[in-house]
Amino acid sequence: MSEQQPLSASWQQSIDLYIAFARNEKHYSTATIDAYLRHLETSAHYFSQFVANWQAIEVENVKGLLAKLKSRELSARTINLHLSCLRSFYKFLIRKGLAKANPVELVKGPKFTKPLPKNLDVDQVNQLLEIVPEDSLAIRDKAMMELMYSSGLRLSELSSLNLTDKSAIFNGLLTVLGKGGKERVIPVGRKAISAVKEWLKVRAEFANPDELALFTSKQKRRLSIRQIRARMKKWGIEQGLSANVHPHKLRHSFASHILESSGDLRAVQELLGHSNLSTTQVYTHLDFQHLAKVYDNTHPRAKKK
Structure with missing residues (x-):
């Protein structure tokens, strides 16, 4: 999942549309937008080895991405954030008529224990x-x-x-x-x-x-x-x-x-x-x-x- 060639228009245009939506309509923070962009471009580089565009991705492709992320020994929290980003992205594509189904919906990330927030008494x-x-x-x-x-x-x-x-x-x-x-x-x-x-x-x-x-x-x-x-x-x-x-x-x-x-x-x-x-x-x-x-x-x- 190292740095690869620039993405083709069939991949990049959808990402750009979503990032503009996240920035201008959802008003996400700069840090969140940067993370979403990083997750989506990483996913696109992986998927583009197997299919032509976002619309062609199936559940098995997403499971392959999940296995790839696990192989990098990323934390369960990071992997789940990656999948959450993809789910939100596909919901956006479906609303815009740019995808018919959400292939990430049925893919579960690794379990992790969310630490309780620490507080002062x-x-x-x-x-x-x-x-x-x-x-x-x-x-x-x-x-x-x-x-x-x-x-x-x-x-x-x-x-x-x-x-x-x-x-x-x-x-x-x-x-x-x-x-x-x-x-x-x-x-x-x-x-x-x-x-x-x-x-x-x-x-x-x-x-x-x-x-x-x-x-x-x-x-x-x-x-x-x-x-x-x-x-x-x-x-x-x-x-x-x-x-x-x-x-x-x-x-x-x-x-x-x-x-x-x-x-x-x-x-x-x-x-x-x-x-x-x-x-x-x-x-x-x-x-x-x-x-x-x-x-x-x-x-x-x-x-x-």
Whole structure:
């Protein structure tokens, strides 16, 4: 599956159509689009050895591709992502009248155990956020972490916040643009509001007058995703947490703690901006771990001595 000659038009044109659809209509991220393009071109190079175009591919061809991917000792997760990309691609071709059937639909990828998202417990979150800021950077970082934990923001959503969002934050209801260009309205807690207000008092030190970004760096421009990750990791160490702190862990913690208290999976789905409930259901495993401990410790017929 090494680099081969450029694909012929019968293969490349369909890929180009799908990538344009993913970019302009589905609003997939650059990373997702790059991965889809890589998977589709890899598949096309393999299939073109046996058939003339995408329409001619049959289930046996897909099984051959699966065997080839396994022979490269790729992880089960990577192989399943590859097949998932192909399934979505064929659904698109069928809608456009460019294929009659989806040859990937009946091909199952290798089984793999999806790791549970790791989260901080409530005490650990409190330990992280009980920062006594000694400088303006600490004030900024506390505001970012309070806001992420308060509202379950994705890292990209936090990074893309603008100064014009401050009114919504202060009103306790923030509208963000999530994956696929989908808007959702999320609540903002009082501690996050207070932390953002403190940051805005000193923000001018880190921003030019015409800068739109809410969170800015010493270079007086929007704080990058990489910089946010580095700052949160730093604070995890400084606050004495044994667990590695990263932005997604705060989002997971937000979801787990809401579910633990409410048991309302649909509400958590809406707050996280998940399109499918199945994506959110992974948190039920985390919640069950907590419930099992409560059961063991409190049920009259189950209480451990």
